[in-house]
């Protein structure tokens with residue numbers, strides 16, 4: 005939720021920038037920093053849905069049991085990595101105390117802490133997901149690539165809508181054929 | 188035993204940065220009998236200036252050249268150089284920075300894990316544009332791309348211009364398409380970055396003289412033997428002088444070349460423009476810790 | 491050291507470790523070995539993400555989401571069909587044309603394939619097209635989504651290779667037309683040979699009436715590319731600002747003009763866009779630290795030297811690049827290919843005297859083709875799901891289209907003016 009609000013705020017700020025004849029430099033800076041926060045929080049959402057961009061070819065090709073084992077290893081490695089990132093992010097946030105944002109003038113720790121926060125949320129979400137696969141007996145392999153999932157959701161959406169509005173011209177061009185396209 | 192040092196900067200291989208860096212690598216290799224090898228990474232190969240400063244502070248990058256502006260995020264006092272019309276000429280600014288004032292500024296760096304090896308030449312920032320600027324009022328309503336330092340933004344606002352934030356890399360197309368009416372840069376970069384193709388006027392507004400520094404990472408520098416430290420400092424000092432001479436030469440050549448390319452060079456009434464910025468200058472100086480004292484020291488050193 | 495680094499990345503990639511983690515993890519190990527403070531990982535990630543130009547990515551993603559839900563895509567399909575749907579091969583051509591229309595508002599290929607395919611694959615089937623051919627057509631046409639501006643891969647390429655994004659957008663237009671035209675010709679020829687897509691005789695008056703109605707219906711949708719692209723080219727706004735305009739426009743049209751976008755739709759669209767953005771941006775961020783290690787090891791310079799020793803001929807170099815990109819494109823997703831390869835090859839191409847924008851277009855068209863080459867072929871998967879087919883059933887038509895696209899990419903590679911002409915006349 006917070007993340008979405010961030011995103012909307014982000015949109016609004018850039019709108020603000022666009023409508024003003026004089027672009028105040030702080031809106032640009034602030035919107036960049038909000039985008040960074042949104043990215044790291046969004047990363048946690050990605051982890052919750054296990055749809056991080058990955059090459060699934062091998063995992064899908066080998067027997068399911070082997071694939072599942074590989075997948076769990078991959079998750080474990082990601083967890084370790086984000087743990088590492090969490091610590092490095094803390095060190096970096098501390099470094100941010102000695103730097104200020106050029107226009108806003110706030111210490112950069114306000115921006116630099118997003119990495120650790122994001123990493124922590126990512127770890128929590130990944131663990132939740134792993135627990136879910138064990139408790140709810142979900143198959144860890146049944147995770148498809150995000151972009152695809154979106155595209156397929158779009159297909160469903162179009163199909164659902166088509167029942168109500170078929171493009172008139174399409175109806176016309178199909179007229180004269182035995183089966184109507186809406187059935 | 189050979190010591191390898193990486194030196195990064197953001198300008199092209201025909202810039203005075205690169206000339207200085209090459210000279211330094213040669214001198215250091217010669218003085219150390221090949222024990223010190225300096226690898227050069229021009230054109231932001233290791234990242235932009237903000238990134239190189241950070242990498243220097245954390246010890247990931249040994250040596251780098253940076254303009255003063257990005258340093259102000261770390262060392263606030265450096266924003267003194269954002270004050271409009273602080274200097275009157277390249278020579279004057281270089282003279283001030285090679286004296287005690289320059290030393291005082293270099294001494295601010297070690298507490299941030301950086302060692303200032305010295306100042307390279309300042310760069311004269313002039314506005315290139317689609318229309319001429321003969322006086323401050325000619326900039327009224329003009330969208331200019333300048334650096335995002337408050338000093339730059341406020342200085343141009345005092346002429347009635349609209350400073351527009353934009354990545355330096357986008358300026359060429361933006362100027363071509365009229366998204367901005369002008370931008371500021373030094374004569375040599377005006378040619379090296381091909382802005383000469385998209386501007387009619389090069390106005391010697393001379394609002395800012397942008398200093399550049401050669402900086403070493405303190406933690407990396409201190410790992411060198413005392414002898415190597417001394418060689419690095421000596422070769423830096425010598426190379427920086429050569430770099431300053433190179434800048435003057437390429438400044439003059441660039442002014443010639445742009446005129447030959449059909450760009451009209453405008454000499455605005457700088458004294459009147461300077462008077463327009465007095466209030467801005469006072470406000471900016473007041474916002475810098477110890478600003479008034481530093482400002483006065485610069486004024487004294489100019490005499 | 492560098493060989494080890496690349497092997498580590500490839501092994502991790504194959505073991506389905508997320509791309510961002512592969513890059514970050516290998517880079518961390520490399521930093522450790524080189525004795526560079528690891529905190530530089532964080533520093534590189536921030537420096538890469540802290541970019542105003544990069545903000546075009548989330549906004550173009552969001553705009554695409556709004557427009558799909560807001561009924562714009564359906565109207566564009568209707569118009570394409572009214573325009574060319576009447577001749578033999580016309581419905582297939584309409585799917586290409588609809589993809590081209592759709593491409594001018596969407597920055598992604600899979601979205602284009604899904605939007606156009608879900609309506610037109612069933613329609614083509616009804617008109618006697620073999621279903622695999624129909625699905626392959628939509629998958630092939632879908633790649634126009636990234637070739638015709640706006641294009642998310644172009645934004646990323648512009649950033650990693652330091653090339654003007656507005657320039658790339660301009661440059662993509664004619665190659666997009668070329669690819670679209672070649673697909674249309676293929677469809678018409680195939681329709682003749684195989685004898686599908688029987689034409690109903692449509693009188694001119696009838697055609698005009700349909701077209702007029704469809705144009706009216708799609709008017710607001712059609713205005714969109716003019717506003718966005720026109721705005722960029724006329725210099726009213728930068729690509730990032732254009733992306734924001736696209737969002738506002740999509741919102742206003744979807745909610746107040748077409749009234750198909752409801753308040754309750756907004757939250758899911760926003761959150762989906764955010765997730766999609768994070769996915770891309772994390773890779774951009776972690777690729778930066780990977781890139782820093784490559785730069786320190788002077789990989790682009792060494793590679794450039796190696797290639798120039800192999801052949802000093804830029805034509806041969808470009809052929810090698812095309813082959814490399816085709817092979818990489820079978821396995822890696824489009825953005826990943828760009829993020830990994832562009833920083834290495836772009837400087838080499840520049841050293842060969844190749845126009846950076848032209849080289850960018852070559853890369854974009856290649857990664858677009860990669861969306862059709864299994865095993866990792868997002869457009870094919872989407873088209874298969876829509877058509878309810880297995881990928882293997884599409885082999886023949888896909889091979890046909892790949893052959894056509896290979897010719898296209900060679901033309902685009904060796905006739906640079908197709909890419910450089912539009913940016914040059916805008917000067």
Ligand code: NA
Pocket residue numbers: 592593594595596597598634635636637638639640641
């Ligand atoms: Na597009």
Ligand code: NA
Pocket residue numbers: 819820821822859860861862863864865866867868
């Ligand atoms: Na592929």
